Amino acid sequence: MSTQIEQQETETEQEEQEAEIESPGERRRAEKREREAEREAQRETEEATLDDEETVLLKVFRYDPEVEGKQEPRFDDFRVPFHKGMTVLDALIYARDEYDSSLTFRHSCRQAVCGSDALFVNGRQMLGCKTQLAELESPVRIEPLPHQEVVKDLVVDMEHFYDQMHAVEPYFDADDLPEDELEEQRQSRENREKVKMSTRCIWCGACMSSCNIAAGDNEYLGPAAINKAYRFAMDEREGADRKQERLRIIEQEHGVWRCQTQFSCTEVCPKDIPLTEHIQELKREAVKNNLKFW
Amino acid sequence: MSQSYNRGTVEDFGRWREFSAGMWAWIFHKFTGWVLVGYLFTHIAVLSTSLGGAELYTNTLQGLEALLVVRFLEVGLLAVAVFHILNGVRLLMVDLGVGLEAQDKSFYASMVLTGAITVASIPTFLGGPLA
Numbered sequence: 001m002s003t004q005i006e007q008q009e010t011e012t013e014q015e016e017q018e019a020e021i022e023s024p025g026e027r028r029r030a031e032k033r034e035r036e037a038e039r040e041a042q043r044e045t046e047e048a049t050l051d052d053e054e055t056v057l058l059k060v061f062r063y064d065p066e067v068e069g070k071q072e073p074r075f076d077d078f079r080v081p082f083h084k085g086m087t088v089l090d091a092l093i094y095a096r097d098e099y100d101s102s103l104t105f106r107h108s109c110r111q112a113v114c115g116s117d118a119l120f121v122n123g124r125q126m127l128g129c130k131t132q133l134a135e136l137e138s139p140v141r142i143e144p145l146p147h148q149e150v151v152k153d154l155v156v157d158m159e160h161f162y163d164q165m166h167a168v169e170p171y172f173d174a175d176d177l178p179e180d181e182l183e184e185q186r187q188s189r190e191n192r193e194k195v196k197m198s199t200r201c202i203w204c205g206a207c208m209s210s211c212n213i214a215a216g217d218n219e220y221l222g223p224a225a226i227n228k229a230y231r232f233a234m235d236e237r238e239g240a241d242r243k244q245e246r247l248r249i250i251e252q253e254h255g256v257w258r259c260q261t262q263f264s265c266t267e268v269c270p271k272d273i274p275l276t277e278h279i280q281e282l283k284r285e286a287v288k289n290n291l292k293f294w
Numbered sequence: 295m296s297q298s299y300n301r302g303t304v305e306d307f308g309r310w311r312e313f314s315a316g317m318w319a320w321i322f323h324k325f326t327g328w329v330l331v332g333y334l335f336t337h338i339a340v341l342s343t344s345l346g347g348a349e350l351y352t353n354t355l356q357g358l359e360a361l362l363v364v365r366f367l368e369v370g371l372l373a374v375a376v377f378h379i380l381n382g383v384r385l386l387m388v389d390l391g392v393g394l395e396a397q398d399k400s401f402y403a404s405m406v407l408t409g410a411i412t413v414a415s416i417p418t419f420l421g422g423p424l425a
Binding site: 014065123124261262263264266267274276277280283284287 | 309311312314315316317319320385388389390394397398418
């Protein structure tokens with residue numbers, strides 16, 4: 001601790017001296033350089049202690065149809081240094097950067113928002129960036145999502161999933177718009193609360209991959225698409241006509257009725273959306289819509 | 295979806311160790327349902343012997359009850375029927391949207407209850423004298 005304080009003091013002294021002769025831009029650049037050097041030194045000391053640290057063994061699915069000799073799927077082992085708070089995605093990034101730059105996987109935001117890195121980890125669909133390595137049994141087996149065509153390594157073809165998502169017309173489309181186009185279209189608090197969980201979907205495709213029915217029936221809309229339909233069908237601002245159209249889409253042969261309540265989707269959803277509950281509610285809506293005793 | 299290569303146990307029921315409660319409930323419900331359909335036909339076959347007269351019917355039933363394996367099959371049939379009924383009630387609740395958060399617990403409960411009722415039925419089914 002004492003050394004740190006001293007450092008800070010000398011830094012501020014330096015800054016004061018430099019400010020007199022240098023321009024603000026130069027001063028900032030110098031500060032930046034200093035910070036970088038500091039970080040570099042810290043990284044070096046961290047790396048030096050790696051050897052006696054904990055490691056995690058990853059077994060990663062590898063497959064590349066374009067390279068001869070990699071067309072046969074196989075598992076590669078990577079031993080990655082473990083640090084507290086490390087996620088599956090962190091480990092994959094380390095393995096790619098340090099060991100094998102050809103290791104391919106999707107990732108973007110690294111904070112469970114973009115939905116790029118849904119993976120099949122130890123036999124379960126999970127978001128790589130949201131799954132702590134510490135919670136997993138070793139060795140950690142990482143595979144691409146089941147029931148989807150593998151493009152390369154951990155990358156699967158999401159085209160079919162997106163087709164199903166678009167099939168339910170996943171956009172707000174009210175019957176009547178307010179006269180003044182700048183007027184807000186307000187939603188009641190209760191209604192917002194009702195659709196709240198369903199709006200959380202990040203299109204990662206984990207639910208679709210876990211669904212036994214979607215695996216066998218390619219035309220089945222799947223949990224994610226039905227959840228999207230729920231989000232808009234239950235939105236009171238859209239109006240009765242639009243709701244009718246939405247119900248027509250989801251009550252088709254390969255719509256909500258394919259769901260057999262295995263709860264697989266609900267269990268794997270990284271955003272904890274109660275998918276089965278939403279599908280069941282839409283089933284009841286569809287029945288109420290068609291059975292009229294008056 | 296078609297696969298360009300064999301992904302082994304990932305794609306099929308080789309993953310059964312990783313199945314969750316809801317999945318097991320679905321599999322057991324299907325299985326017990328088919329067993330009950332199968333039983334329905336044998337049931338009709340046995341009952342239809344009564345068309346050949348009271349004696350034939352009595353003899354058929356006595357002949358069947360004299361077999362130890364039939365006694366065991368009856369215990370199995372009861373277990374299958376009880377599970378199908380209990381899980382059917384569970385599915386009814388799921389369809390009505392009641393207690394979806396407890397769906398796994400209600401599955402375990404129906405399993406336990408099925409086991410208890412089956413065990414309790416053993417003296418009745420296996421107790422009487424053979425032949």
